[in-house]
Amino acid sequence: MKTEQQLDAMISQLAPALEPQRDLWPELSARLEPRQRRGYGAWLGVAAAAVLTLWFWPQQLPLEPQLTQNGAQAGVNATQAPQAQAEMSLLAVSEQLTRQLNEEQTRQLKALQQIPDGFSDWSKQIAIWNKAQAQIELALAYQPDNQKLIQQLQRLQQQQLSYIAKLVETSELT
Template sequence: MKTEHELDALIAGLSAELKPSRDLWPELEQRLTAPETMTKKVVQLKPNRWLSVPFASAYVASAASVLFAVTLFWQPAAPVQPLVFNPQMLDAETAIVYSFEQAKAEQLASMKTVDPAYADWQQQLAQWQQAITLVQLALKYNPNEALLLKQLKQLYSQQQNYLQKVVQSGLV
């Protein structure tokens, strides 16, 4: 195998332009046609009485009357219900995240004061959140992995239990 320097030297020795081995113009000239030799095809349109102006206005009038009748007598079947988010209709990870995050938000909302023994509670929650984020990243590659789903549920459960202790410490 050649070294890079030998290959560079061989490349430098190549000419910048390549010349064809034969004259290519005769073949190209046969394929090209001169504009004066081309025949123009004129397409004669037959006047169609169905597309004439009087009939077109009749079509528009009939379409307008049908549209008017439909809008006049239209009654919706039932009122449209707003869509409600149902995490059980989605994948398991979304259901777990939704239920635990909702409980976490409720616990944080009920928090009034924190016992000094739990002064670093936000740092603890951040560490759990970091672990949860890593498991969620792994779930992106293996979305139906039972062990990862179980681990995600356990991390959320641990975080929720800790948060419960912090909330209860402030109530005493």
């Protein structure tokens, strides 16, 4: 029988690695799921969808006046009031979302390690869009039903999102 010391010596000489008899990689690699990239692209898509949904929703609410016992006019007023209230609250939510979106955009853009050529003045560009949007929002506070203003604001937001998406896309390619 081997002594304890002899056994310890044999243990210390065991190979740290043993080779499997078959190639395990093909089956293994088939089980590796692509990493979920919660990158700028996905985030921008979600943000854009949220903003646009909030904008289009109140404009597409069905305008179907309902008659009540007090007469047609009263019925129309009764349905318009909650609708106007809904539009106002949606406008407030949308403005809040826009502000958060802008803050998040700026934070994430600052986190970009390498700004691609042609985008060096990105912060200035974003500031111009933000300023323009703020002016339209101010006007909307006085004329919340003004469709032209709403469309203008939508266009600006879309332009801004497209610009950032392009910046991120170019950044990821470089």
